[in-house]
Amino acid sequence: MVARDDVHYFGAGPAPLPTPVLEEASKVLLNYKDKGIGICEISHRSPDANEILAQAKAALTNLLDIPDDYDILFLQGGGSGEFSAAVYNLVSIWVEKRRAKAEKELGESVSEGELKAKVLERLRKEVDEELKLDYLVTGSWSLKASQEAARLVGAQHVNVALDARKANGGKFGQIAAESEWNLTPRKQNGGPALVYFCDNETVDGVEFPAFPSSLEGDDAPPVVADMSSNFISRKVDVRKYSVIFGGAQKNIGNTGITIVILRKSLLPPQSTLASPELLRALNLPVGPIVLDWPTIAKNNSLYNTLPIFDVWVAGQVMSGLVQAYGARKIEGQEEISNDKAKMIYETLDKYPNVFRVVPDKSVRSRMNICFRVGGGDAEKEKSFLAGAEKRGLLGLKGHRSVGGIRASNCKLPRHASPHAHYALLLDKYLRTLRQR
Template structure:
């Protein structure tokens, strides 16, 4: 029988979870707080469920120093669902702002209210046609998919690919263009409805080293960042973002939920989205209610049946980090993540005749370490993976779309696990 302690799992997601959390989960699945029923059986509207939600929010807010003017939402449909949600929600806010401005301009007109309303829609239709833009920084497979989903929802003419890494990297992902080369929608005309980037590309091993300077400033656009695979692995200045989202199944928990951190100024009563009728009149998509941020926020993430067990797992993982790192908060985990990544990359770089790290050194992901063995020789890479498995190192096969090797260095991968991988890399290179 293989013991859990004998295995080090580097899968990209679902990813490993802390053993202590899983051991506690095995107990609460059978009997939660001595109620005689398990956690998966309690009502999502019970006091216990609300307590689980609040505890998870508190832990995340503590780790990332989330300001009070931000809301934390738990949703289903994963990170991919959020590709759609950010478009539905932020485009409707952009449209309503434009409508309100046009309506104010026509307020002194002597025309009837019906005539004014018709004129507002006519002008708004022209504004949407000529000005609506969503900026996407395409730096890997997931940001590409996000841009494609935006084009599917609002039309390709409204999606501006402000940067495409493949254009500076021989047609492949593995770098991030210099900000001076980005073609962002000018802010002077009102700017884009959103600027989207994926902070860490799981498939391609590319991570933004820092928040883009181009998106700083008092007139900064609404920035949406997919942090699915580097959530709670480093410090984040939440105030620079309109929306941060991520699937839980990498660093935070198990598959089943996504977490969104949203600036409250984008929610009622401060901000009002365009009505569904107006959006339809403008031939723009109306999103499903389960992806509507105002609805989810109003109902404390409980508009529909939320998988409370998944939220509990996420809360336990995050609370464990709070207890472990204390005043360092997420900075403590960042130090560990950086040390593990440095250890692995240093070993790979030590043997350039055997290993080749795929992304450029300036944008190497700390979370997803992508490399090739002997230039990508398929038989030798199969042998490498087979040897790794014999050493108890699992989940190292690269994504099916790119192949190669990928060691996902998530929070639950221990220092010991990283050292075991380094030992195998050394042995393989010297064999």
């Protein structure tokens, strides 16, 4: 039987969770708080469930310094579910703002009986001519998000403001200068319904080095960021985003929940979604209730049955980071993530005749280190993976869509030592390979 401490997992999917969390989980699965029943058996509407939610929210708020005017939601559906939720919610808000403005302006010049028809006529014209959703496509996941938006509202409403493949021979691996992006112009009471980007592309090993300056400003449109694979790995200024989301399984917990951080100004009473009747009249989609942010927020994430065990695991991981780093908060974890990435990249760069890092150096992901062995030779990469597995280095195979090797560095260390033990081991293996 292989010992847990002898294995170092680099896969980009479900996270290798801290061993102490799993040991405690094995206990609460059988008997939670000495109640005689397991945590998976308690009611999701019980005081215990609400306490678990509150503790997870408090830990995340502490780590990221989330301001009071933001809310934290726990949902299901993964990051892919939020591809759709962002479209449903923010397009609906865009329409409602336009409806209210039209009603105010047209109400002074037409009778009450004519007003509804005039407003609908104007809205149809504005939707046809002005509704835009901006996407920065820098890898496989942002591409999928843009494709989902086009599926829901029509390709004519989706503006791919950046397609990173155009500057890189048809492949992902670079991010063009912001001056080259084709963002929808900002207008008074207008602009795009959202600007969307994936902060870290898990498949392609590309990460935004910082928040785009072109998306800042008081008149900035709602900015939506997918942080599934670099959540709680570095300090972020939450106020620059309208929405941050991510599946918990990458580096916060186990598969089953999605975390959404959003401005309360997107929720009633500060903001209102357009009615389903109006959206249908405009040939726009009406989203399912389980992806409706106001409904989830109103019900404290408990509108439908939430997997409380998954929330508990995420809360335990985040609380452990709070305890480990104290006043440094997420900066403590950021330092470890950066050190591990630096160690591996330096080794890869030292032997370019053996290893080739895929993305451009300016946008290399700290989380997902994508590289090729022997120029991408299939047999050499197969041999590399076999040798790695013998040494207890698992999950290094690249995504099926791109191949190659991928060392996912976002995973939290499972061992008692805070040092990058598995990064050291991979570094040692890379050094032996370059001699072959």
